[in-house]
Amino acid sequence: MSNEDNVELTDGFHVLMDTLKMNDIDTMYGVVGIPITNLARLWEQDGQKFYSFRHEQHAGYAASIAGYIQGDKPGVCLTVSAPGFLNGLTALAHATTNCFPMILMSGSSEREIVDLMQGDYEEMDQMNIARPHCKASFRINSIKDIPIGIARAIRTAVSGRPGGVYVDLPARLFGQTLSVEEAKQLIFKPVDVTPAQIPAADAIARAAEVIKNAKRPVVMLGKGAAMAKADAEVKAFIEQTGIPFLPMGMAKGLMPDTHPQSAAATRAFALAQCDVCILVGARLNWLMQHGKGKTWGNELKKFVQIDIQANEIDSNQPIAAPVVGDVKSCLSLLTEALKGAPKAPAEWTGALKEKVDTNKGKLATKMAAPVAPTGMNYSNSLGVLKEFMLKNPSINLVNEGANALDNTRMIVDMLEPRRRLDSGTWGVMGIGMGYCVAAATVTGDPVIAVEGDSAFGFSGMELETICRYNLPVTVIIMNNGGIYKGNEEDPGNGLVSCTRLIRGRYDQMMEAFGGKGYLVNTPEELKAALEEAVASKKPCLINAMIDPDAGVESGRIKSLNIVSKVGKK
Numbered sequence: 001m002s003n004e005d006n007v008e009l010t011d012g013f014h015v016l017m018d019t020l021k022m023n024d025i026d027t028m029y030g031v032v033g034i035p036i037t038n039l040a041r042l043w044e045q046d047g048q049k050f051y052s053f054r055h056e057q058h059a060g061y062a063a064s065i066a067g068y069i070q071g072d073k074p075g076v077c078l079t080v081s082a083p084g085f086l087n088g089l090t091a092l093a094h095a096t097t098n099c100f101p102m103i104l105m106s107g108s109s110e111r112e113i114v115d116l117m118q119g120d121y122e123e124m125d126q127m128n129i130a131r132p133h134c135k136a137s138f139r140i141n142s143i144k145d146i147p148i149g150i151a152r153a154i155r156t157a158v159s160g161r162p163g164g165v166y167v168d169l170p171a172r173l174f175g176q177t178l179s180v181e182e183a184k185q186l187i188f189k190p191v192d193v194t195p196a197q198i199p200a201a202d203a204i205a206r207a208a209e210v211i212k213n214a215k216r217p218v219v220m221l222g223k224g225a226a227m228a229k230a231d232a233e234v235k236a237f238i239e240q241t242g243i244p245f246l247p248m249g250m251a252k253g254l255m256p257d258t259h260p261q262s263a264a265a266t267r268a269f270a271l272a273q274c275d276v277c278i279l280v281g282a283r284l285n286w287l288m289q290h291g292k293g294k295t296w297g298n299e300l301k302k303f304v305q306i307d308i309q310a311n312e313i314d315s316n317q318p319i320a321a322p323v324v325g326d327v328k329s330c331l332s333l334l335t336e337a338l339k340g341a342p343k344a345p346a347e348w349t350g351a352l353k354e355k356v357d358t359n360k361g362k363l364a365t366k367m368a369a370p371v372a373p374t375g376m377n378y379s380n381s382l383g384v385l386k387e388f389m390l391k392n393p394s395i396n397l398v399n400e401g402a403n404a405l406d407n408t409r410m411i412v413d414m415l416e417p418r419r420r421l422d423s424g425t426w427g428v429m430g431i432g433m434g435y436c437v438a439a440a441t442v443t444g445d446p447v448i449a450v451e452g453d454s455a456f457g458f459s460g461m462e463l464e465t466i467c468r469y470n471l472p473v474t475v476i477i478m479n480n481g482g483i484y485k486g487n488e489e490d491p492g493n494g495l496v497s498c499t500r501l502i503r504g505r506y507d508q509m510m511e512a513f514g515g516k517g518y519l520v521n522t523p524e525e526l527k528a529a530l531e532e533a534v535a536s537k538k539p540c541l542i543n544a545m546i547d548p549d550a551g552v553e554s555g556r557i558k559s560l561n562i563v564s565k566v567g568k569k
């Protein structure tokens, strides 16, 4: 298009697209509508990928985990204004809480109408509403600011402690025009958006001293270390020092769960008995009981903490040796500083190994137990998946639920990093199908999702999305007919228990969209279905019937529930 002076013009749609492409972003997840439908159309016509979801929350979860898997590039979610923005905001907050780099872009109303509250179509002050729930919230009002605005959003999302960034796009921005020549001058790719953050030499020396004097050290690996892709540095540090390690859920596979130094199978003993705990990209938050209490032997441990965020240090407990920097730089320097130092004491590693072997033996017995008349339980069903994943480690494992989550985390060993994608820091339900779409589209590898039947319900409609894009996703529903369990007594007066669900034919739901459904009642049937489903590289759903009595309310975190002391009024 040219203007009256025959100057070739571009517009907001195309400057935004060209800026995203300049930054190696070729994929967006979202739901179309006013005012962004034509952006999605033009994006697809330009040969880029737009995964069109059924609900913005799941598109947002897809973008959040895409950012985690990629690490140095944010996942991008595109939504309409107001309700679409709000649906995406949950995922943006989830990304920020989990430190996943993600950008939520939403169409919006013009400032002058919003500020006078004149009742625009889907009017909402989105930029300000987003601000408390993300690392930064920007609004781009002028076509000339699109390149710098997107550059700021990308750098903010991926640098330092990664997180979510909101970019507000008023409808009129897309229709603004600019000469192609000027646009070319303005569009740029920011330099070094994830710079190394080198720790101070004295911090390394202090940490090395604490570790050298430790009698019973452990390493706790967090998903921050997994996202940093510090795979080689973690391996070198662990194996040079001989220190036992434990992974948080999504850090499983950073070191293979089958590694001889893994103490995961005796977590309680390891944390209670250790004298020094080295936190690597892991926060001392609720998932680690804030570093205090029975879990930690009711005594203050000496903590070495490697974290990119300076004010994470001392967040919950005094940290004896803070090491602020990126995981790769910190571990490389710490490994160098510990060269020649004695390995972790054999008395300690031997004691852990003994308990690990005992606990693994106990679990093996549970996994081999015959199926009761009331159906499979979590152990003898997930034992099948354990064996399958050991033979097929390059598969993405999505996981949510309560018992479905905790038992899968405990039973299913991971051998590769960034493959286990679960409810994360918030323990949120609903990440399932969005994570499946992103894991399949970002990695190109098959996905298995182990879903509690309640958890699946949060995103189940996205089975249609998975079928529409014909993704290699196998969903396993752990169908115990309930939130936590399926056998709670009804409260009476014709009311149905708040934790009961219909033990539905989810396999038929998948078939409704053209996928393949399996209904299985035994580990043998589960094994056969799993092998066939994953080999097909097609959308499949295995409806695994689990004993309604299997499971515990809230799984491993039952103690967080407050129980009334005054009983029924």
Ligand SMILES: CC(C)(COP(=O)(O)OP(=O)(O)OC[C@H]1O[C@@H](n2cnc3c(N)ncnc32)[C@H](O)[C@@H]1OP(=O)(O)O)[C@@H](O)C(=O)NCCC(=O)NCCSC(=O)C(=O)O
Binding pocket: 249, 264, 265, 266, 267, 268, 269, 286, 287, 288, 359, 360, 363, 401, 402, 405, 406, 409, 410, 411, 423, 424, 426, 427, 428, 553, 554, 555, 556, 557
């Ligand atoms: C908080 C936690 C980090 C605490 O970890 P733990 O559960 O104590 O440990 P793990 O899960 O690692 O292991 C559990 C136990 O199994 C043992 N274990 C682990 N692996 C093995 C193997 N391979 N063999 C044998 N035994 C094993 C381990 O030593 C622990 O036993 P011991 O050593 O004997 O202790 C974890 O529970 C967690 O990540 N929970 C997430 C909860 C969540 O988000 N739920 C969804 C929302 S629920 C909700 O919102 C709601 O209900 O409402």
Ligand SMILES: Cc1ncc(Cc2csc(CCOP(=O)(O)OP(=O)(O)O)c2C)c(N)n1
Binding pocket: 400, 401, 402, 403, 404, 405, 426, 427, 428, 429, 430, 451, 452, 453, 454, 455, 456, 478, 480, 482, 483, 484, 485, 551, 555
């Ligand atoms: C957004 C949100 N809403 C509710 C909840 C609370 C919850 C935690 S776990 C769970 C489902 C547990 O049942 P499921 O069938 O999935 O698993 P299982 O134990 O194997 O039976 C709920 C509702 C959370 N965490 N997030």
Ligand SMILES: [Mg+2]
Binding pocket: 452, 453, 454, 478, 479, 480, 481, 482, 483, 484, 485
């Ligand atoms: Mg259930």
